[in-house]
Amino acid sequence: MRSRIQALPPSSVIHPWALGKSARNLESMWSSSLPSYLFTLVTGLLPLLVHSQTASLVQMDQLTPSPLVDEGFISIDCGLSSGSSYMDEKTGLNYTSDDGYIYTGENHNISAKYNGQELFKTGLNLRSFSTGGRNCYTLSPATTGHKYLVRAMFMHGNYDGKGNDLVSSPLVFDVYMGLHFWERISVNNTTKTYIAEVIVVTEVNSISVCLMDIGNGTPFISSLEMRQMKSSLYPAAMANQSIALQERHSMGASGLLRYPDDPYDRLWWPWKDSSGLLNISTNETIKHYSYDKFEVPSKVLQTAITTTATSISLNFSWAAPTSWPPTEAVPAYYLNMHYTEFLKLHGHEFNTYYNGHLWSTYDNPVIPPYLLAGYKYSTSQYTTDDGFYNMSIVATNTSILPPILGAFEIYYLIQHDDTMTSPEDVDAMMTIKTEYQVKKNWMGDPCLPENYRWTGLKCQSDGVTSGVISLYDTTNGDPCNGKSPKKKKNVVLFVAIVVPVLMVALLVSTLLLQIRYFNALKFQILQAKKNVKITYTYPNPMAELMEMTNNFSVCIGEGGFGPVFHGRLKEGIQVAVKMQSPTSIMGKGTTEFLAEVKSLTTVHHRYLVFLVGYCSNKNHLALIYEYMPNGSLYDHIRGKNAIVQTLRWRDRARIALEAAQGLDYLHTGCVLPIVHSDLKSHNILLGHDMVAKISDFGLSKSYLNAAQSHISVTAAGTLGYIDPEYCLSGRLTISSDVFSFGVVLLEIVTGEPPIIPTTVHIVQRVKEKAAAGNIEAIVDPRFGGEYDPNSVWKVVDIALLCTKEAFHERPTMSTVVAELKVALALEKARASGSISDISQGGANFEQSINSLLSAR
Known part of the structure; x- marks a missing residue:
């Protein structure tokens, strides 16, 4: 459903104070009944996190992205004759036919009657799929883990002569992004171009877009476009999870804006429903911060809309779709607002309200930056019971000018709930298909969704991994029916399955001098993710461990599992050997050992301590890690030698960023998220070059499937760092790690422990000082004033967000990483003396910082 925008008097906005006495009593009850370090519980008026860039001022990046034509782009004109291509005169992008991307369907041209009415040249022809079922395009090459914008367009153009029937009986079909429902297309107009757009992080080296026939007409498609984006956007x-576009509008614009004005080829549609509003514009270039999360084009932000008086608010609204299949949940939304100031420095000041409630007290009011791209965005999804949403922009009492808006985007969440078939199985099947020229509609995932399995296949689930192929096609011409030459079948299966295994074995065997795994009485090499093992048997693993540690002569630490000894492999590589202590033989120690082995044999990242090997002999449990010679973060900021080993603020900011990246990898870089569950300064270790790595995974837990919202366990962790919500409920989530990391950030800033006897928790201590706006009262005095105040404020702000009591109000670690990059950049700029030249044309850095501090 199309969103609406209108001007309404401010009386239509429900202010938080209007909710009355009951909400205030609830707040009082919680604040008095919980321990002091749990601080005041948020009353739950708004389960939505937001972020405003205007509260994060850094040196501006003078560059606007300069695109390279077609780099990371795939542009497909569906239905174009095989082998054809052309350059689009409006964008300068090269479009090709879709042969090679799909092997089913028929090409058609739209009715000549509608030539010239198409919005895009790709609308002149299309591909339809009258055979039904699932038909998938494979967009390749793509890079695993990279972020892409994918867009599909559909214009009917009465290609089949049935256009007159669409009004009374719309053509309806579903579009999937791989296994995941993306959009339901309902076509009731022959000349309208329907668009589906999604931003996705790839799980494999291609992206699959599938059209599903649901029995309401023949699916068709006019074009497919894939645009690589920066991973930070x-x-x-x-x-x-992916996010799909519902609305994107450039306010006050006169026409559609896209590539080359937008280097990522987003479509910025002009806003038409602007009665009672004023269009304003500027010819000045709108610049960007270096850490801009959206990089909205300057041309988009050169126009805006405003109301005729400060007493009149800007309102826009939208509704959730009502025609989605009943199996799909009501969509959850993310909202991005974009704005800049180009009329008068600090002329606009406004608050934002989401469905009548203040949209985050953290960064209201908003003061748009002068000739700089500013934004405010959701960092967690938001839903309503009735499916209707309203956003209000209300000028403050001190604002000189009425509220302003440059652009907005509305996205809904696509949660990745299914486990796809093993990529190795898919590759083997495709090899067989190619070798035997199987004429089957084999495309997309072979086993999922279940109603669209590849023909001729039976799939089973082992309870964890879906889509194990147990039987291949048994019809004529296929390799498993006994009619193909036996020798040829064996060759194909050898090439498809055995050879990759041998190649992996050869690869991992070359790492023998650096990696050694101990299991019972055996050393073994384990290649990550493939579970391919090459085993070497030794008669006495304990003797090997004693030799490695020089008879356990140098103890370098002690933990709950047991002591840690310095060791050295025969090749001279230094290691740390963690041995199980006698007191942990039963119960906890063994459980922690198995948890740590499970986690660290499946994940590898530069900011996670590397597990070199392990010994699982029941009498001698041992973990062998890379050696981290510079101890822990705790040693450097609070240990017995901390005064001697004091780290500069720049060093601490860098260490915080590296640890955050390691934690973010556990949450988002693994097939299923891993919760560390015991993050603290003791478990952030420093290597030879002082690079930080997260260690000690004894309490870590992994999600069992992508749909899982939490892990139910008995609360465990370290006092002072443990998430209060997890402590109370026993529900462990990745946001539990976010809370612990927020405590670590405050520890890094202040140099203080989380808990000091006779006083409140570090979160409450810092919160009270931050309210006074005095950064000197917060920072570790050992810095001696050598720090950028805005860099420290940035870390304090994100730490206080991380330590929100309600888990849904905390940011993701990806957001934390982005904010810490900004903080480090600020401090580096101070150290190099380059921060003074922040901008031109009235964007005064000192005034901006003053406004930031006064907002506290």
Whole structure:
């Protein structure tokens, strides 16, 4: 449903104070009944996190992205004759036919009557799929883990002579992104171009777009476009979820804006429903911060809309679709607002309200930056019971000018709930298909969704991984029916299955001098993710461990599992050997050992301590890690030698960023999220070059499937760092790690422990000082004033968000990483003396910082 925008008097906005006495009593009850370090519980008026860039001022990046034509782009004109291509005169992009991307369907031209009425040249022809079922395009090459914008367009153009029937009986079909429902297309107009757009992080080296026949007419498609984006853009799009576009508008614009004005080829549609509003514009270039999360084109932000008086608010609204299949949940939304100031420095000041409630007290009011791209965005999804949403922009009492809006985007969440068939199985099947020229509609995932399995296949689930192929096609001409030459079948299966295994074995065997795994009485090499093992048997693993550690002579640490000894492999590589202590033989120690082995043999990242090997002999449990010679973060900021080993603020900011990246990898870079569950300064270790790595995964837990919202366990962790909501409910989530990391950030800033006897928790201590706006009262005095105040404020702000009591109000680690990059950049700029030249044309850095501090 199309969104609406209108001007309404401010009396239509429900202010938080209007909710009355009951809400205030609830707040009082919680604040008095919980321990002090749990601080005041948020009353739950708004389960939505937002972020405003105007509260994060850094040196501006003078560059606007300069695109390279077609780099990372795929542009397909569906239905174009085989082998054909052309350059689109409006965008300068090269479009090709869809042969090679799909092997089913028929090409058609739209009716000549509608030539010239298409919005895009790709609308002149299309591909239809009258055979039904699932028909998939494979967009390749793509890079695993990279972020892409994918867009599909559909214009009917009465290609089949049935256009007159569409009004009374719309043509309806579904579009899937791989396994995941993306959009339901309902065509009731022959000349309208229907568009589906999604931002996705790839799980494999291609992207699959599938059209599903649901029995309401023949699916068709006019074009498919894929655009690679920076991984830092649109943080809501992650490995375990995509976001699909519902609305994107450039306010006050006169026409559609896209590539080359937008280097990512987003479509910025002009807003038409602007009665009672004023269009304003400027010819000045709108610049961007270096860490801009959206990089809205300057041309989009050169126009805006406003109301005729400060007493009149800007309102826009939208509704959730009502025609989605009943199996799909009501969509959850993310909202991005974009704005800049180009009329008068600090002329606009406004608050934002989401469905009548203040949209985050953290960064209201908004003061748009002068000739700089500003934005405010959701960092967690938002839903309503009735499916209707309203956004209000209300000028403050001190604002000189009425509210302003440059652009907005509305996205809904696509949660990745299914486990796809093993890529190795898919590759083997495709090899067989190619070798034997199987004429089957084999495309997309072979086993999922279940109603669209590949013909001729039976799939089973082992309870964890879906889509194990147990039987291939048994019809004529296929390799498993006994009619193909036996020798040829064996060759194909050898090439498809055995050879990759041998190649992996050869690869991992070359790592023998650096990686050694111990299991019972055996050393073994384990290649990550493939579970391919090459085993070497030794008669006495304990003797090997004693030799490695020089008879356990140098103890370098002690933990709940047991002591840690310095060791050295025969090749001279230094290691740390964690041995199980006698007191942990039963119960906890063994459980922690198995958890740590499970986690660290499946994940590898530069900011996670590397597990070199392990010994699982029941009498001698041992973990062998890479050696981290510079101890822990705790040692450097609070240990007995901390005064001697004091780290500069720049070093601490860098260490915080590296640890955050490691934690973010556990949450988003693994097939299923891993919760560390015991993050603290003791478990952030420093290597030879002082690079930080997260360690100690003894309490870690992994999600069992992508749909899982939490892990139910008995609360465990370290006092002072443990998430209060997890402590109370026993529900462990990745946001539990976010809370612990927020405590670590405050520890890094202040140099203080989380808990000091006779006083409140570090979160409450910092919160009270931050309210006074005095950064000197917060920072570790050992810095001696050598720090950029805005860099420290940035870390304090994100730490206080991380430590919100309600888990849904905390940011993701991806957002934390982005904010810490900004903080480090600020401090580096101070150290190099380059921060003074922040901008031109009235964007005064000192005034901006003053406004930031006064907002506290």
